[in-house]
Amino acid sequence: MATGDTAGEAHVEVRDLTMAYGSFVLMRDLNFTVRRGDVFIIMGGSGCGKSTLLRHMIGLKEPARGEVLYGGESFTAAPPGRREQMVRNFGVMYQSGALWTSMTLAENVALPLEQYTDLSKREVRDIVAYKLALVGLSGFEDFYPADISGGMNKRAGLARAMALDPEILFFDEPSAGLDPLSAKRLDDLILHLAESLGSTVVVVTHELASIFAIGTNSVFLDVESRTMAASGDPGQLRDRSPREDVRLFLNRGVADGKSFPNGAPAATNGGDRGDRDRPAGPPDR
Amino acid sequence: MDRQGTAHLAAERAGDRLRVTLGGAWDIRHPRPGIDGVLSQLSAATPPARVEFESSGLGKFDSTLISCLLQLARGASERGVEFDFASLPEGVDDLLEMALAVPEKRDASGGVTEVSFFSRVGSASLAMVDGLFDLFSFIGECLFAFGRLFTGRARFRRRDMWVTMQECGAEALPIVSLINLLIGMILAFVGSQQLGSMGANLFVANLVALAMTREMASIMTGIIMSGRTGAAFAAQLGSMKTNQEIDALRTFGFSAVDFLVLPRMLALIVMMPLLTIYASVVGMVGGLLVGMLTGLTFQQYFDQTMRALDFTSCAIGVGKSIVFGVIIAAAGCLRGMQCGNSSSAVGTAATAAVVTAITAIIAADCLFAVLLSILGI
Ligand SMILES: Nc1ncnc2c1ncn2[C@@H]1O[C@H](COP(=O)(O)OP(=O)(O)OP(=O)(O)O)[C@@H](O)[C@H]1O
Ligand SMILES: [Mg+2]
Numbered sequence: 001m002a003t004g005d006t007a008g009e010a011h012v013e014v015r016d017l018t019m020a021y022g023s024f025v026l027m028r029d030l031n032f033t034v035r036r037g038d039v040f041i042i043m044g045g046s047g048c049g050k051s052t053l054l055r056h057m058i059g060l061k062e063p064a065r066g067e068v069l070y071g072g073e074s075f076t077a078a079p080p081g082r083r084e085q086m087v088r089n090f091g092v093m094y095q096s097g098a099l100w101t102s103m104t105l106a107e108n109v110a111l112p113l114e115q116y117t118d119l120s121k122r123e124v125r126d127i128v129a130y131k132l133a134l135v136g137l138s139g140f141e142d143f144y145p146a147d148i149s150g151g152m153n154k155r156a157g158l159a160r161a162m163a164l165d166p167e168i169l170f171f172d173e174p175s176a177g178l179d180p181l182s183a184k185r186l187d188d189l190i191l192h193l194a195e196s197l198g199s200t201v202v203v204v205t206h207e208l209a210s211i212f213a214i215g216t217n218s219v220f221l222d223v224e225s226r227t228m229a230a231s232g233d234p235g236q237l238r239d240r241s242p243r244e245d246v247r248l249f250l251n252r253g254v255a256d257g258k259s260f261p262n263g264a265p266a267a268t269n270g271g272d273r274g275d276r277d278r279p280a281g282p283p284d285r
Numbered sequence: 286m287d288r289q290g291t292a293h294l295a296a297e298r299a300g301d302r303l304r305v306t307l308g309g310a311w312d313i314r315h316p317r318p319g320i321d322g323v324l325s326q327l328s329a330a331t332p333p334a335r336v337e338f339e340s341s342g343l344g345k346f347d348s349t350l351i352s353c354l355l356q357l358a359r360g361a362s363e364r365g366v367e368f369d370f371a372s373l374p375e376g377v378d379d380l381l382e383m384a385l386a387v388p389e390k391r392d393a394s395g396g397v398t399e400v401s402f403f404s405r406v407g408s409a410s411l412a413m414v415d416g417l418f419d420l421f422s423f424i425g426e427c428l429f430a431f432g433r434l435f436t437g438r439a440r441f442r443r444r445d446m447w448v449t450m451q452e453c454g455a456e457a458l459p460i461v462s463l464i465n466l467l468i469g470m471i472l473a474f475v476g477s478q479q480l481g482s483m484g485a486n487l488f489v490a491n492l493v494a495l496a497m498t499r500e501m502a503s504i505m506t507g508i509i510m511s512g513r514t515g516a517a518f519a520a521q522l523g524s525m526k527t528n529q530e531i532d533a534l535r536t537f538g539f540s541a542v543d544f545l546v547l548p549r550m551l552a553l554i555v556m557m558p559l560l561t562i563y564a565s566v567v568g569m570v571g572g573l574l575v576g577m578l579t580g581l582t583f584q585q586y587f588d589q590t591m592r593a594l595d596f597t598s599c600a601i602g603v604g605k606s607i608v609f610g611v612i613i614a615a616a617g618c619l620r621g622m623q624c625g626n627s628s629s630a631v632g633t634a635a636t637a638a639v640v641t642a643i644t645a646i647i648a649a650d651c652l653f654a655v656l657l658s659i660l661g662i
Pocket of ligand 1: 021026045046047048049050051052053
């Protein structure tokens with residue numbers, strides 16, 4: 001399971017996690033480790049439970065079995081007060097943005113700063129302006145979430161997630177619904193942030209370009225067997241995974257490799273694209 | 286065969302094969318044949334081994350043909366009959382295979398299954414227990430939140446509280462005035478009919494003053510605020526839940542109860558007594574109007590009212606209104622937080638909040654009446 005990674009100790013560990021909605025078991029026996037500084041990709045076919053896994057990792061849903069650990073400490077078993085403290089190191093960007101609609105963009109980003117730091121009003125305003133500028137939303141401080149586009153909501157959600165410079169950032173499909181250029185920019189931004197802040201990043205995505213461009217480690221959820229099919233560096237999984245369905249998924253850009261058993265729609269040479277998009281960064285990341 | 290004619294489908298048994306002839310133009314805007322005949326042939330006593338198609342007479346087709354064939358293919362595979370995709374025209378078999386590629390989801394929850402009376406009773410009781418559990422844990426969380434408030438550790442935006450106070454205070458004045466004026470007038474009319482016949486018309490002032498301060502002002506204001514503010518709270522929190530805004534609060538380490546429930550509850554705890562005092566005054570003005578219509582003078586009515594008013598009944602009214610304020614805010618917020626994830630759930634939550642709040646207000650008022658009469662106040 002371990003790949004060429006050498007960087008960092010374990011940041012998040014998921015142990016024997018079973019996820020269920022009532023009696024409907026979605027995934028069982030998930031085991032993987034996210035190391036400090038990783039850009040960790042959660043991938044798999046649509047509807048296989050990626051968002052649900054993310055909700056388990058950030059404590060919005062309780063595991064049916066198993067636990068999630070942060071820095072060796074159990075998050076699942078932590079008492080509510082301790083959990084609240086642990087959660088403050090998280091930054092979460094939701095699939096739809098989930099901005100607080102009764103507040104302006106500036107207020108959205110400012111709220112965690114006001115509540116958790118003793119910065120002056122002026123300092124808060126400067127930081128807010130900076131974070132919004134980072135995601136390309138300068139000048140939109142006083143807009144309400146309903147008055148900007150979906151993609152802009154998403155980016156504002158990113159600015160809010162970064163407000164407290166969290167140790168670990170979670171993204172649910174950051175680039176879905178963005179035009180290719182904005183998606184690329186967002187990928188770059190995520191990479192840049194992870195490097196400069198030393199944050200760990202956990203991303204749910206099925207955009208192949210993103211997977212190869214930013215991912216250093218990954219887990220692949222398989223909807224058929226209801227458990228994880230593979231984990232490791234996405235580039236290596238694409239070339240060397242023993243599982244055919246994983247290679248198929250990573251080579252073709254079809255969300256669910258099984259939808260087209262005869263290989264009808266997509267050409268089979270999509271694999272080159274990933275290599276081209278891959279940054280010439282240090283290979284040990 | 287006519288390729289433009291009406292769609293038709295015929296099945297004919299040839300040995301161990303079932304030969305299905307497709308023909309005509311399949312169009313969603315025109316009638317098309319049913320497939321029950323073919324399905325019944327599939328489940329005949331000696332079922333065919335194979336289904337084949339003859340489609341030389343097939344004209345234009347759209348999704349109606351594919352959905353028809355999909356039913357046939359599912360039926361065939363259920364009965365273990367081979368389905369000959371190759372004999373279907375180009376295009377049809379591709380679409381059909383695509384539709385069949387992902388197996389039907391059967392194991393997931395949400396399927397409709399026949400349930401017995403007893404299991405329905407059982408699950409209804411379990412749901413009731415869950416509801417009670419929700420209620421008590423909500424009350425517990427609110428108590429903790431107030432604990433944090435008094436020790437200065439509760440996190441919420443003061444601005445939210447001021448805005449809510451304005452919404453449920455100043456902006457509610459017109460409707461509160463109207464309703465309580467009318468209530469005061471009604472009380473006075475009823476009272477003067479009875480008391481006037483005994484020549485005690487002046488005591489209408491006592492009736493109105495006591496009834497308004499002790500009962501009517503707080504109850505009527507409570508009911509108005511349930512419909513106005515309780516429903517609004519439920520809708521606000523419900524849509525925040527649907528939009529994952531409450532999740533976002535939680536993943537920032539904010540307690541949703543501190544952040545959303547406390548400011549609303551505080552706003553109502555402050556505004557309900559003020560509104561109730563105002564409502565009592567308005568009700569007495571209504572009584573005065575009717576009293577003057579029935580021959581009393583302003584001075585007479587005013588003096589009599591002042592003699593009738595006492596501190597106890599005013600305090601009872603105000604005390605009740607605080608309790609009602611807590612009930613309205615709690616019902617609105619609880620129903621909002623329990624809201625499901627759809628826009629219709631938001632509406633349901635708002636309705637449920639009003640029903641819960643009014644029921645709880647009347648029940649609490651009844652409890653007050655019993656307690657006060659036992660205590661002899
Ligand atoms: N509240 C719920 N109750 C019951 N089942 C649910 C609920 N939410 C999701 N599911 C089921 O869980 C499965 C996984 O949902 P999830 O949102 O995690 O998928 P996903 O992998 O994020 O998909 P996508 O890539 O489309 O976002 C779905 O098949 C859905 O049927
Ligand atoms: Mg999802």
